[in-house]
Every structure is written in C-alpha cells, then in structure tokens.
Amino acid sequence: MTDPLLQALVAVLGERHAEPGAAAGSRLSDKHQHYHGKARAFVRPASTEQVAAVVRLCAEHGACVVVQGGNTGLMAAATPDDSGRAVLMSLERMNAIREVDTANDTLTAEAGCILRQVQLAAEGAGRLFPLSLGAEGSCTLGGNLGTNAGGTAVLRYGNTRDLTLGLEVVTAEGEIWHGLRGLRKDNTGYALRDLYIGSEGTLGIITAATLKLFPLPASRATAYVSFNSLGDGVALLAHARAGLSAGLTGFELMSAGCLALVAEQFPGSVLPFDRLEQPWYALLELSYHGEHHEALECMERMLEGALAQGLIVDASLAQSLAQSQAMWQLRENMSEAQAREGRNMKHDISLPLARMEAFVASTAERLQARFPGVRHYTFGHLGDGNLHYNVASPLGMSVAEHMARYSALSRVVHDNVHAHGGSISAEHGIGLRKRDELPRYKSSVELNLMRRLKRALDPLNVLNPGKVVALEAMPE
Numbered sequence: 001m002t003d004p005l006l007q008a009l010v011a012v013l014g015e016r017h018a019e020p021g022a023a024a025g026s027r028l029s030d031k032h033q034h035y036h037g038k039a040r041a042f043v044r045p046a047s048t049e050q051v052a053a054v055v056r057l058c059a060e061h062g063a064c065v066v067v068q069g070g071n072t073g074l075m076a077a078a079t080p081d082d083s084g085r086a087v088l089m090s091l092e093r094m095n096a097i098r099e100v101d102t103a104n105d106t107l108t109a110e111a112g113c114i115l116r117q118v119q120l121a122a123e124g125a126g127r128l129f130p131l132s133l134g135a136e137g138s139c140t141l142g143g144n145l146g147t148n149a150g151g152t153a154v155l156r157y158g159n160t161r162d163l164t165l166g167l168e169v170v171t172a173e174g175e176i177w178h179g180l181r182g183l184r185k186d187n188t189g190y191a192l193r194d195l196y197i198g199s200e201g202t203l204g205i206i207t208a209a210t211l212k213l214f215p216l217p218a219s220r221a222t223a224y225v226s227f228n229s230l231g232d233g234v235a236l237l238a239h240a241r242a243g244l245s246a247g248l249t250g251f252e253l254m255s256a257g258c259l260a261l262v263a264e265q266f267p268g269s270v271l272p273f274d275r276l277e278q279p280w281y282a283l284l285e286l287s288y289h290g291e292h293h294e295a296l297e298c299m300e301r302m303l304e305g306a307l308a309q310g311l312i313v314d315a316s317l318a319q320s321l322a323q324s325q326a327m328w329q330l331r332e333n334m335s336e337a338q339a340r341e342g343r344n345m346k347h348d349i350s351l352p353l354a355r356m357e358a359f360v361a362s363t364a365e366r367l368q369a370r371f372p373g374v375r376h377y378t379f380g381h382l383g384d385g386n387l388h389y390n391v392a393s394p395l396g397m398s399v400a401e402h403m404a405r406y407s408a409l410s411r412v413v414h415d416n417v418h419a420h421g422g423s424i425s426a427e428h429g430i431g432l433r434k435r436d437e438l439p440r441y442k443s444s445v446e447l448n449l450m451r452r453l454k455r456a457l458d459p460l461n462v463l464n465p466g467k468v469v470a471l472e473a474m475p476e
C-alpha cells in the first residue's frame with residue numbers, strides 16, 4: 001500500500017473499511033451500467049466523526065469524496081468520474097435508528113438506513129413514515145435526502161424535504177453541523193437544511209436526519225379507473241381531491257400501453273379490467289381514519305360522481321388487501337417491465353397540470369415527425385404533475401440504434417417541457433446525466449447563484465465534483 005491517503009484512511013477506519021478503490025466493484029458504475037468511474041479508495045465509516053475525518057483527509061491529499069447510498073439513483077450522481085481522484089464513501093455501517101419520539105411524532109435515523117427499515121421502525125411505533133418508492137428495499141435515507149426523493153405519496157405528504165425537520169451534516173471542510181432539531185417551527189436564519197436536501201452530495205454529507213411521522217391510516221381504499229383523455233384525468237384529479245380531501249394519498253397515471261406491457265412481461269399480473277379499451281388509466285388510493293367499509297363507500301361515492309360527470313369510463317375498486325396489493329403491483333412493475341422489453345429513453349418531467357394534455361399531444365407529434373415509429377410509455381405521479389415520459393424504439397429498430405439518438409430526442413422532449421413551463425427533472429435530480437442540459441433551461445442568474453453557493457460551501461470542490469453544476473463555466 002503506497003498511497004499515503006489510503007494509509008491515512010486505514011489509520012482512521014481500519015483495513016477492512018478503507019480499501020483500494022477497485023474493491024468498490026459494481027459501485028463504480030451507475031445503476032444502468034452507463035457510466036463507469038474509478039476510485040482512489042473505497043471507505044465505509046461507522047460514525048459521523050469518521051466521516052468528518054475522511055473528508056478532512058481527502059481535502060489535505062487533493063482527493064474528493066463521492067458519497068453513495070443504494071446506488072439506485074437514475075442520474076449517475078453517485079458514480080465517480082474516471083480520473084481516479086475520488087474516494088467513494090458508503091454509509092452502510094451507519095444504519096441505526098437513533099430515536100423514535102412518539103410524543104413529537106419524529107424519528108431520527110442515520111443516513112445509511114435502507115428506506116424500508118425506516119418505514120418499519122415507524123410502523124413498529126404505530127406511526128407512518130410515508131416516503132414510498134419502487135426502490136425502497138435498497139435505496140438509503142441518505143440517497144433519499146440527497147435527491148429529495150418523491151415517490152407515490154407526495155400528493156398527501158410531500159417529498160423528502162417536506163418530511164424532514166432536522167439534519168446532521170459533515171461539511172466540505174470536515175466540520176459537523178449538529179442540526180437534528182425536531183422543531184416544526186424554527187425561523188432562525190437561512191434554511192440550511194433545505195439547501196443540503198436535494199444537493200446530491202455536492203454541498204455536504206448528510207449523516208442523520210430527524211423525520212416527521214404521521215398517524216397510521218386505519219383503512220384504505222384502492223381503485224383503478226379508465227378515461228378517454230388526459231384532460232379528463234386532470235379534471236378527475238380535481239374531483240377526487242374535492243371528494244376525498246387530504247385522504248387522497250396516491251393518483252398514479254398510466255397509459256394503456258404501459259399496463260399491456262406489464263401484463264406481457266409479468267404473466268401472472270391481474271389487470272383491473274378485462275380489456276384495455278381506453279387510452280388512459282389511473283390508480284387512486286384513499287387513506288382513511290375510519291372502518292374499511294366506510295373508506296370503500298367514500299371512494300365509491302366519489303367515483304359515482306366522476307362517472308356521472310363523464311370524467312371516467314369505468315372503475316374497479318379493490319375489495320380486499322390482496323386486491324389492493326395486486327393493483328399496486330401493476331404500478332410497481334412498470335419500470336421493470338420496460339427494462340425487460342429493452343432500454344428506453346426516460347424523461348422524469350413535471351408540468352403545470354393545466355398544460356399536461358397539450359404537452360403530451362404536441363410532444364408526440366414532434367417526436368413522430370422526427371423519429372417516426374417511436375413508442376410512448378407514459379406513466380407517473382399525475383397527482384404531483386410528474387410524468388415519466390419514456391420513449392422506446394420503433395418496432396424493428398435495435399435498442400442500440402435508438403439509444404444513439406438520445407441527445408437529439410431528449411432535446412425535443414425537454415425543449416417542449418420548457419416551453420410548457422415545466423421542469424426537466426421532477427424527482428430524480430440532475431447528477432451527471434442532465435448537468436449539461438441545465439444551462440439551456442435555467443437563467444444565467446439562477447445558474448450563477450447555484451455555482452456561488454457551491455463555491456461558498458465547498459471552496460476546494462471536494463464533494464462530488466462535476467455533478468449538478470459545472471463550475472468551470474463561471475469566471476472566478
């Protein structure tokens with residue numbers, strides 16, 4: 001072992017937890033195996049003090065730190081570059097639930113906890129931690145905070161930032177900010193907590209968080225509905241919010257093509273309707289404080305109103321927990337069904353609801369004109385104005401040929417998102433994949449503010465350099 005940095009890291013963490021970079025194995029590539037990097041060392045600290053010591057050592061030795069959670073992120077934000085300058089850090093040993101405070105309805109957990117572990121700890125205390133997403137069995141709290149993850153219950157409970165009260169952070173200079181406050185009101189200066197959340201490991205390393213808990217719903221009702229147009233879907237959302245109020249926790253959109261693909265790729269799937277005759281479907285979830293039969297009645301009443309107004313064509317209401325789970329399974333298998341069919345181009349976008357229908361129609365028209373035959377797999381969290389606007393290859397074209405057109409095709413989609421007042425990243429972040437697109441859609445004022453923040457909080461560019469914003473684009 002000749003690298004003096006590695007020697008110093010071993011002295012702090014021990015040989016088992018400070019290894020040469022190659023020991024990181026598959027962690028050196030992103031989830032989709034699209035980006036591959038190198039690391040100078042791979043470290044697994046066990047405490048906040050050790051994280052701080054690693055950051056200080058990296059700064060001293062001219063190295064940088066890339067913190068990685070479950071590596072389920074979709075923007076290559078946790079993948080080191082190929083310079084070999086990065087120390088890749090995993091917080092997997094920092095996975096304690098430090099405290100559950102039922103009087104305050106808060107839970108404090110370390111950043112290396114798997115999201116499912118946090119959900120179960122809350123349930124064990126008779127509470128709900130509502131952050132929920134397809135990767136919850138392998139993504140970590142640190143990654144959820146790093147990306148400000150959304151998921152399927154944002155409509156009711158908000159995204160990760162909304163669910164977080166306090167943070168413990170190791171700064172780029174290796175100091176520890178003890179900000180684990182469980183206060184719901186705290187107007188004592190700049191919102192540092194909110195700045196670190198969603199900063200994708202570029203401003204600080206989050207080591208623990210104090211999270212909000214909620215009452216566990218006593219019952220729930222789940223339904224699938226079909227409708228003829230996205231405009232009807234948006235109107236149905238307004239109708240459902242009015243009818244179910246804050247009880248409406250999920251409103252997931254999917255096209256008929258998405259549902260058909262899940263049924264094809266997962267042969268045991270139970271579709272909610274015998275035939276997929278309408279172009280659009282939505283999965284609605286009501287969380288309810290009373291008895292199950294009351295939840296069902298509430299949902300039924302709302303759906304009858306929607307039917308009477310012509311907003312939906314058909315509805316299917318789950319009568320049991322098993323049926324409800326089968327309905328959710330269809331939604332949860334959607335990404336995997338597309339992966340099994342062959343890679344497609346993913347666009348995680350958000351739009352003002354009123355412009356959703358016009359966006360989908362005009363984007364499809366533009367894409368078909370330039371890339372005839374491409375197939376659209378559109379689904380997402382309609383309740384949050386968030387679409388996963390995925391575009392697959394025309395039948396007969398190889399996936400490789402299709403993916404080679406990524407930049408040109410995504411440009412059409414993102415330009416149209418921008419023209420409709422939307423965002424090119426609703427919940428997955430920017431990372432490396434979308435970094436060079438930002439200048440096209442953000443004003444120079446906004447970009448320069450982001451760069452100044454990065455420089456102020458990380459003057460030596462030690463933390464996850466090259467992600468989110470490119471610093472070299474701004475004069476010193």
Ligand SMILES: Cc1cc2nc3c(=O)[nH]c(=O)nc-3n(C[C@H](O)[C@H](O)[C@H](O)COP(=O)(O)OP(=O)(O)OC[C@H]3O[C@@H](n4cnc5c(N)ncnc54)[C@H](O)[C@@H]3O)c2cc1C
Binds near residue numbers: 031067206207335
């Ligand atoms: C099947 C599937 C479904 C998904 N569904 C959703 C969804 O519905 N909603 C959604 O928002 N995302 C979704 N994602 C994306 C992904 O799961 C989330 O972004 C998740 O929050 C990432 O967590 P992770 O631990 O895997 O983070 P990683 O991928 O390891 O890292 C992501 C980013 O967070 C940073 N980071 C990691 N740990 C820390 C830390 N301790 N401090 C500071 N920064 C840190 C990393 O540096 C990187 O920039 C999905 C992914 C998959 C594969």
